[in-house]
Amino acid sequence: MAHFYEEPSHTFSEYLLVPSYSSADCIPANVSLRTPLCRFRRGERPPLEMNIPLTSAIMQSVSDDRLAIALAREGGVSFIYGSQTVEREAEMVRRVKRYKAGFVANDSSIGPDETLADILSLRERTGHTTVAVTHDGSLTGRLLGIVTSRDYRESRMTPDTPVRDFMTPIEKLVYARDGVTLSEANDLLWEHKLNALPVVDERGHMVAFVFRKDYSMHKENPLELLDTHKRYVVGAGINTRDYAERVPALVDAGADVLCIDSSEGFTEWQR
Numbered sequence: 001m002a003h004f005y006e007e008p009s010h011t012f013s014e015y016l017l018v019p020s021y022s023s024a025d026c027i028p029a030n031v032s033l034r035t036p037l038c039r040f041r042r043g044e045r046p047p048l049e050m051n052i053p054l055t056s057a058i059m060q061s062v063s064d065d066r067l068a069i070a071l072a073r074e075g076g077v078s079f080i081y082g083s084q085t086v087e088r089e090a091e092m093v094r095r096v097k098r099y100k101a102g103f104v105a106n107d108s109s110i111g112p113d114e115t116l117a118d119i120l121s122l123r124e125r126t127g128h129t130t131v132a133v134t135h136d137g138s139l140t141g142r143l144l145g146i147v148t149s150r151d152y153r154e155s156r157m158t159p160d161t162p163v164r165d166f167m168t169p170i171e172k173l174v175y176a177r178d179g180v181t182l183s184e185a186n187d188l189l190w191e192h193k194l195n196a197l198p199v200v201d202e203r204g205h206m207v208a209f210v211f212r213k214d215y216s217m218h219k220e221n222p223l224e225l226l227d228t229h230k231r232y233v234v235g236a237g238i239n240t241r242d243y244a245e246r247v248p249a250l251v252d253a254g255a256d257v258l259c260i261d262s263s264e265g266f267t268e269w270q271r
Helices: 065-075 086-098 115-128 181-190 214-219 243-253
Strands: 130-136 141-148 194-198 205-211 234-237 256-261
Touching: 065 086, 086 234, 086 243, 130 205, 141 194, 181 194, 181 205, 181 256, 205 214, 205 256, 234 243, 243 256
Parallel strands: 234 256
Antiparallel strands: 130 141, 194 205
């Protein structure tokens, strides 16, 4: 049923905003863009704030773990898309949480019996020029060495050359143990003039990399949005169908905030 308003309508051009008095403190440097992300009581501090008021749409073509890392680095929050299996979404959340500020979770590994051709294929697929060589080729296998672009020359080597023949073995590597602080890791990078520092656990299994280039990136991004463990903050989308399984899995993976994702917000299932 239509409703008629008696008041006249207006356009934006009919209004003039008169600015208030501006003191000497009203300068850009004093502006704060911190924005609450969750409901909170008046007088209390929000349980989760963003350093910039920016989130990403819960869409497969937009919000994956890579955007989540990039957005958290700038101070915002990305919501991993939920239109995938529970296991895949939870793994994306884990990848973001493993990307502890300055510590890059290993996501490019190769076995010692694979070849130069496999290295080139991996580089083409991921864009990574630093690759961990593990005993079984897995991301968390025992570290045997690393391969960087300085370890091989495509024009001087045959594609079937085994990785073990040109990798830098662990005996010649400088590496750190899991638990090292970012400050200590950066000191090792600069002291030994390294571009990459592998981090391994007590069994010698691969955990993460610390890169020299990330030191500068960390300094250039003072608004990074981190949790209490210095990990990037990440959100995740859930639906109204398998939430009973999805929510516990996402929380267990480390998701900081969840958002119901639906094409319609006013439904019985939403309630």
